[in-house]
Amino acid sequence: MKDLIHLFTHNDLDGVGCGILAKLAFKNKVDVNYNSVGSLNYQVADHLEHAKVQDQIYITDLSVHEENAKKLDSLHKQGGKIQFIDHHKTALHLNGFPWAKVKVEYEDGRLTSATSLYYEYLVDNHFIEENDAIHEFVELIRQYDTWEWDKNQNFKAKRLNDLLYMMSIEEFETRMLTKLSTTGDFSFDDLEDQLLNMEEKKMVKYLRRKKREIIQKQVGKYWAGIVFAESYLSELGNELGKENPHLDYIAMINMGNRRISLRTIHNNVDVSEVAGKFEGGGHAKASGCNLTQEAYKLFVAESFPLEPLREDASNNVFNIKESPNGVLYDSKSLGVFFLVPTDSGKWQIENNEKMKDKLFSSFTEVEKYIKRTHAAWLVKDEEYVSFLAENFRKLRTK
Numbered sequence: 286m287k288d289l290i291h292l293f294t295h296n297d298l299d300g301v302g303c304g305i306l307a308k309l310a311f312k313n314k315v316d317v318n319y320n321s322v323g324s325l326n327y328q329v330a331d332h333l334e335h336a337k338v339q340d341q342i343y344i345t346d347l348s349v350h351e352e353n354a355k356k357l358d359s360l361h362k363q364g365g366k367i368q369f370i371d372h373h374k375t376a377l378h379l380n381g382f383p384w385a386k387v388k389v390e391y392e393d394g395r396l397t398s399a400t401s402l403y404y405e406y407l408v409d410n411h412f413i414e415e416n417d418a419i420h421e422f423v424e425l426i427r428q429y430d431t432w433e434w435d436k437n438q439n440f441k442a443k444r445l446n447d448l449l450y451m452m453s454i455e456e457f458e459t460r461m462l463t464k465l466s467t468t469g470d471f472s473f474d475d476l477e478d479q480l481l482n483m484e485e486k487k488m489v490k491y492l493r494r495k496k497r498e499i500i501q502k503q504v505g506k507y508w509a510g511i512v513f514a515e516s517y518l519s520e521l522g523n524e525l526g527k528e529n530p531h532l533d534y535i536a537m538i539n540m541g542n543r544r545i546s547l548r549t550i551h552n553n554v555d556v557s558e559v560a561g562k563f564e565g566g567g568h569a570k571a572s573g574c575n576l577t578q579e580a581y582k583l584f585v586a587e588s589f590p591l592e593p594l595r596e597d598a599s600n601n602v603f604n605i606k607e608s609p610n611g612v613l614y615d616s617k618s619l620g621v622f623f624l625v626p627t628d629s630g631k632w633q634i635e636n637n638e639k640m641k642d643k644l645f646s647s648f649t650e651v652e653k654y655i656k657r658t659h660a661a662w663l664v665k666d667e668e669y670v671s672f673l674a675e676n677f678r679k680l681r682t683k
């Protein structure tokens with residue numbers, strides 16, 4: 286009489302959180318099956334072939350297709366114990382079945398996660414004993430899965446996710462089960478802290494290197510920042526996007542698996558639309574697609590002869606963006622650009638001692654123009670100060 290309880294769940298942090306809670310509650314009576322989005326339906330269908338009516342089946346954090354839903358429903362009608370718990374909008378239609386509970390947000394507006402919903406289910410049914418460590422563990426996962434951690438700058442949630450990806454699911458489970466079985470707060474031990482710190486240092490170095498490799502290129506109607514990368518893609522896409530607001534999106538190309546990851550920080554750009562052109566899709570702000578022949582030509586072959594962008598000077602005190610005293614940029618093609626605000630709040634460009642006629646509605650617009658057309662970069666304070674001194678001297682001797 287083994288494996289009376291079966292849990293089918295996702296293999297990401299939120300799904301693994303459900304697996305850990307199930308093991309805390311049901312100990313060795315539960316068999317946990319971790320799945321990718323693509324493998325869940327296959328695994329569930331396979332299990333239903335020989336499922337016993339007296340067994341309990343849980344499915345969390347991933348949705349079942351119609352055929353499986355029908356099979357689950359008929360098993361349920363025969364007296365089968367089935368509980369489906371999810372928080373994805375795309376699964377809401379399953380709420381029509383008595384065995385499904387899909388909830389996207391709480392009454393107070395906070396977003397749910399599969400782990401938080403499954404925890405509440407286990408508590409309500411007295412399957413698990415509450416403690417502070419479990420409470421915190423569940424909340425960290427909920428914040429990570431819903432991106433609330435980013436708004437709250439809750440790096441403990443981010444570190445919990447990093448830790449999962451640094452080891453096997455089994456090792457992560459074992460570590461978490463030990464922490465959650467003892468009283469006290471949820472915290473990382475010395476070894477975990479060291480591992481996480483080392484990983485963070487590695488990431489910072491990697492991002493610094495990648496920032497020097499970014500190439501800009503117009504692809505269709507959008508300006509893309511192109512970089513070859515295969516690690517820390519979500520952090521890299523976010524940082525490159527923030528540092529290059531003049532680019533519509535960032536394309537991170539992995540030559541090994543022939544995939545492109547697309548990220549944007551702009552609300553008016555939909556990268557799932559771009560991905561759709563290359564056998565891909567996803568969300569408006571984060572998508573992925575294949576490195577098809579056409580994508581290879583546009584993103585790789587045509588960008589190969591182009592030089593990487595120069596980085597803007599950091600740590601400036603005087604030559605800073607939107608400065609009312611003017612902002613100085615340099616470029617390989619046309620030399621220095623001095624961006625100056627006009628009395629009416631618009632911006633103008635001085636290049637080679639000549640003021641251009643064109644007026645730009647904002648600093649963002651004028652910077653976008655010189656960066657896109659001349660790959661200009663913000664110069665260091667020293668150059669800015671000597672530029673201003675030189676201009677002042679010229680004015681006096683006129």
Ligand SMILES: [Mn+2]
Nearest residue numbers: 299346399430
């Ligand atoms: Mn989830």
